Amino acid sequence: MTGTLPTGVERRRFDSNERLATRGQPVYGEPTDGDWRAWDIRRSKLGAMLDRGMETGLSGDETVLYLGAAAGTTVSHVADFAGPTYAVEFAARPVRDLLTVADSRPNLFVLLKDARKPEAYAHVVEPVDVIVQDVATRGQARVANENRRFLKQNGRLLAVVKARSEDVTADPTDVFETFRSQLEGYEILDTERLDPLHDDHLAVVARPTW
Numbered sequence: 001m002t003g004t005l006p007t008g009v010e011r012r013r014f015d016s017n018e019r020l021a022t023r024g025q026p027v028y029g030e031p032t033d034g035d036w037r038a039w040d041i042r043r044s045k046l047g048a049m050l051d052r053g054m055e056t057g058l059s060g061d062e063t064v065l066y067l068g069a070a071a072g073t074t075v076s077h078v079a080d081f082a083g084p085t086y087a088v089e090f091a092a093r094p095v096r097d098l099l100t101v102a103d104s105r106p107n108l109f110v111l112l113k114d115a116r117k118p119e120a121y122a123h124v125v126e127p128v129d130v131i132v133q134d135v136a137t138r139g140q141a142r143v144a145n146e147n148r149r150f151l152k153q154n155g156r157l158l159a160v161v162k163a164r165s166e167d168v169t170a171d172p173t174d175v176f177e178t179f180r181s182q183l184e185g186y187e188i189l190d191t192e193r194l195d196p197l198h199d200d201h202l203a204v205v206a207r208p209t210w
C-alpha cells in the first residue's frame with residue numbers, strides 16, 4: 001500500500017540521500033536545508049510509518065493529540081505540518097526539552113500529564129482528528145481506549161505498540177495479538193511491524209467506532 005504524505009512532509013535530498021523532511025526549527029541535530037529539516041525515521045516510529053507508505057489518513061493541518069511525546073523528536077515534526085498539537089508526556093525531565101521545542105512552535109501545547117488519566121487534560125484538549133500514541137509502557141491498549149473520547153468521528157488512532165514494554169519474556173506476536181483483542185471501540189484498518197528500524201514494534205492504524 002502506498003500512502004500519501006501529508007501536506008508539509010516531503011521527500012528531499014540531504015547530502016545526496018533522499019529523506020522525509022518538514023519545515024521548522026531543528027531539534028535533535030538533524031541535517032537541514034534552508035527551512036527544511038530531515039526527519040530521522042530511525043528515531044521516529046511515525047516517520048517510519050510514513051516512509052513505508054502506510055495509509056495513516058494524515059493530510060496535514062489536523063488537530064493532533066500526541067501521547068508519549070518525550071523530548072519532542074517526533075512531535076516536533078508533527079507540529080511542523082499539523083494544526084493544534086497537544087503533546088502529553090508524564091516524565092518531567094523530557095518535558096523541559098519539549099518546552100524548548102514548543103518555543104518556536106505556537107501550535108504545540110505541552111501537557112505534563114499521565115496518558116492513563118485523560119480526565120486530567122480533558123478540559124484543555126479539544127476534539128482531535130488524530131491520536132498518535134507511542135507510550136512504550138504497560139497497558140498500551142488501555143491508553144488507546146481511555147483516550148478514544150477525544151477522537152472525532154472520522155478520526156484516526158496511529159499507535160505504536162512496543163512488545164517489550166508489555167512483557168519482556170513474551171513472543172512479540174502474542175503481545176500484538178493481545179493488544180488487538182484489548183482494543184475497544186476501534187476498527188483496525190492496518191497494521192505493520194516496524195522491524196528492522198524499530199525492533200518488536202507494531203504500528204496500528206485504527207478508527208473509532210461509535
Ligand SMILES: C[S@@+](CC[C@H](N)C(=O)[O-])C[C@H]1O[C@@H](n2cnc3c(N)ncnc32)[C@H](O)[C@@H]1O
Nearest residue numbers: 068070073074089090091114115134135136137
Ligand atoms: C518511546 S518514548 C516516546 C518517543 C517519542 N514518541 C518520539 O518519537 O519522539 C515513550 C515516552 O512515553 C512516555 N510515557 C510512558 N507512559 C506514559 C504515560 N502513562 N503518560 C504519558 N507519557 C508516558 C515515556 O516517559 C517516554 O517519554
